[in-house]
Amino acid sequence: MISAKQLLNEIVNSLRNVIAPAIDQPYPKAQAHMAAVILEFVSRQIEERADIEQQKDFSLGALFHDMANFAEISRLNDDKAEGEMRLCGLIERLYEERDRLGEETFTAANQRIRQTLRQMLDQELKIAKAD
């Protein structure tokens, strides 16, 4: 997701350099310029939400802990990669080794992974989706 500060800066640029110059009438033109000025203040007021990444990290940590208890799966877990990259690798290897693992083990591990994926997605949806 693009950071809030970068987005605000680009909206300010668009208001100043694209939208305002295309407006002929003085009042809406002044409104566009003033919106740009206010958004610059807002940009200095806001902070990116840290809780979302923290929650995602927590979900990932719990998953990798649980995966260590799956004897056949633990060797698929690449300790060199970290966080979401590590999870992507685990998902790929799980599908690649599905036949060897057997359907029961695959399904159990896949369901546990999907539980974590849902938790992570719900964190991102806090921003992306209106209630």
Next chain:
Amino acid sequence: MAEARLIQEKVRDYLQSKLPQARALALSNFVQAAGGWSHEIYVFDAHWNEDGQALGRGFCLRKDPGVGLLRELSDLKEQFLVIKALEPTPAPTPKAYWYEADPSLLGGPFFVMEKVAGEAPNPWSRAGKQFYADAAKRGKLPSSFVEALASLHNLDWRAAGLEFLGVPGSGKDFAQREIAKWEGLIEHSLHKPEPVLTEIIMWLKANAPAAQRLAFVHGAYRTGNLIIKDDAVAAIIDWELQVIGDPMYDVAYVLSDLNREGSPLLSCIVGREFFLDYYQQLTGLKIDLDVCRYYEILYMMRSTAFWLSASGLFAEGRNKDLRLARTTYSVPVVLDMAARALGF
């Protein structure tokens, strides 16, 4: 604005070179369309005198802006050749006039086609939803919507010379090609891992269906990509994603929730049962709803690829269009739809 005037002058000069008999050639109603994410689109009317007669014609010009969405996957020359190939077929399409690869003319490759009379209301706008809801009640446009799709799927694409698009092998090859295509765009665009997307891609690879038969597939058949005149499809437009492939791919797109945002009608225009029955009647194909559900998830993966590409172009400062920035929020929403379709 000065830039728009400059483009208009260049287009006029180009048109003059293509219509050497034209005297007093002038352009009017020159508008850059707001739609179009991957190309700049200009629509205009031209008027001139020829052999003592006053003549006029509407044109539409699509130009490669250099940094548009799907730039690597949407070739203007291919679009031009597709529209040209479709001209003599029953598929309603604009006439294709000229393609120019030379970037010195307008700053990028472009092609010129017929401006088809009619309108293509955006189905996501309030006015567009109302337009299609009213047309649906009158009843003629829903039939025309299905007939135009059937005209593509019934097309003898080899006879039409469309093999240059690439012909998949039998069985699962089409689905696998599509996955690979959009996975390529994702790899090109993605700057951080997306585990939900990885799970969706792996599921798609593990469950690819065999194509019932190969047909000419539009790839984005929906309202908004159709010019409507007198409650009928006057032209199918937006030829960017066409392939030779499984016709269920287009059917799935029509069935998809992605294209009807709150409307009970498919693509905001046609009832589900009517669509299923009439399409099967016109094509002789049997709609496999399981296969369609698979392709709906593939579309969600494709949409994710679009949005990752779009927001990536913006984040890197290569394209300043705020519409691209907005798509950064679309990624988790589409992934959520796909995850729910897969049961998590």
